[in-house]
Amino acid sequence: DTAVSQTPKYLVTQMGNDKSIKCEQNLGHDTMYWYKQDSKKFLKIMFSYNNKELIINETVPNRFSPKSPDKAHLNLHINSLELGDSAVYFCASSPSGAYNEQFFGPGTRLTVL
Amino acid sequence: SQQGEEDPQALSIQEGENATMNCSYKTSINNLQWYRQNSGRGLVHLILIRSNEREKHSGRLRVTLDTSKKSSSLLITASRAADTASYFCATDGTGTASKLTFGTGTRLQVTL
Numbered sequence: 001d002t003a004v005s006q007t008p009k010y011l012v013t014q015m016g017n018d019k020s021i022k023c024e025q026n027l028g029h030d031t032m033y034w035y036k037q038d039s040k041k042f043l044k045i046m047f048s049y050n051n052k053e054l055i056i057n058e059t060v061p062n063r064f065s066p067k068s069p070d071k072a073h074l075n076l077h078i079n080s081l082e083l084g085d086s087a088v089y090f091c092a093s094s095p096s097g098a099y100n101e102q103f104f105g106p107g108t109r110l111t112v113l
Numbered sequence: 114s115q116q117g118e119e120d121p122q123a124l125s126i127q128e129g130e131n132a133t134m135n136c137s138y139k140t141s142i143n144n145l146q147w148y149r150q151n152s153g154r155g156l157v158h159l160i161l162i163r164s165n166e167r168e169k170h171s172g173r174l175r176v177t178l179d180t181s182k183k184s185s186s187l188l189i190t191a192s193r194a195a196d197t198a199s200y201f202c203a204t205d206g207t208g209t210a211s212k213l214t215f216g217t218g219t220r221l222q223v224t225l
């Protein structure tokens with residue numbers, strides 16, 4: 001069974017549309033994250049939730065809105081998509097506390113046309 | 114600004130050779146982690162070294178940490194074609210537990 005899963009794997013859409021990416025983890029972890037990896041492979045954290053509570057919110061346009069219905073799920077909704085949003089988005093999870101490795105999902109490749 | 118810088122950006126070696134990748138960071142850390150990313154896949158955790166540790170081994174991997182120089186190295190011994198991937202260091206800064214800041218990555222190519 002996949003530990004951290006994301007859907008969809010690929011997402012191609014037009015500028016201005018609204019889209020969502022879903023993430024689920026079955027590891028029993030308390031903390032979940034969204035990362036964005038650009039075309040140069042630079043990976044940057046966007047959001048982090050701990051037990052459904054937002055704990056990290058980096059400088060991300062407010063067109064991006066994460067939602068955590070429970071601690072096993074963290075979805076990412078993006079409004080009014082722009083060309084610059086094209087990237088690979090990774091979900092990850094980890095147990096709470098320091099010294100913890102993060103477990104990554106397979107990624108969602110978003111292409112905005 | 115970006116926390117970790119990795120060196121080299123790309124490395125090409127032959128199977129059986131050792132590969133060394135370096136990571137430098139800017140601020141104090143709780144721990145430093147290394148991840149591998151195969152093409153088109155998510156990142157996979159390799160090894161974690163705490164700020165009070167200097168060296169750690171896991172199989173063919175050896176990681177060193179020098180907090181005075183704010184640098185770490187990852188050595189892969191007896192490389193295999195399957196080691197071909199991008200390797201990233203990630204630091205967990207003091208006071209920001211569970212927030213990892215990733216380096217720029219080293220792309221390793223191991224040829225037969």
